[in-house]
Amino acid sequence: xxxxxxMPELGRFFSAAFGGAPTADFRVESVFYSNIFLLVVLMVAxxxxxxxxxxxxxxxxxxxxPLGNMAVMALCFISLVGRSYNPFLYFRF
Numbered sequence: 001x002x003x004x005x006x007m008p009e010l011g012r013f014f015s016a017a018f019g020g021a022p023t024a025d026f027r028v029e030s031v032f033y034s035n036i037f038l039l040v041v042l043m044v045a046x047x048x049x050x051x052x053x054x055x056x057x058x059x060x061x062x063x064x065x066p067l068g069n070m071a072v073m074a075l076c077f078i079s080l081v082g083r084s085y086n087p088f089l090y091f092r093f
Contacts (some may be wrong), residue, residue, distance in 0.1 A: 002012040044050065082088045 001010065004013065054064075054068075061067075
């Protein structure tokens with residue numbers, strides 16, 4: 001309740017939370033656009049293309065598996081650090 005700065009915004013939140021029509025103030029677009037890279041990666045990963053590329057890479061470069069694992073781990077760390085900012089909720093008081 002203390003997150004909202006004005007009463008109409010709080011009313012729109014409760015309306016959407018309890019069965020009302022969601023409004024544009026909840027910024028569905030921003031969530032979509034912030035995760036568009038992940039959606040594209042998942043769409044490509046659901047095809048047989050990555051397994052073909054991985055098989056060719058492993059045949060040419062024996063160290064591909066450990067390097068690939070480290071790259072995925074680094075991307076996970078970068079993703080976690082980028083989303084770790086969490087301001088204190090009651091800073092408005």
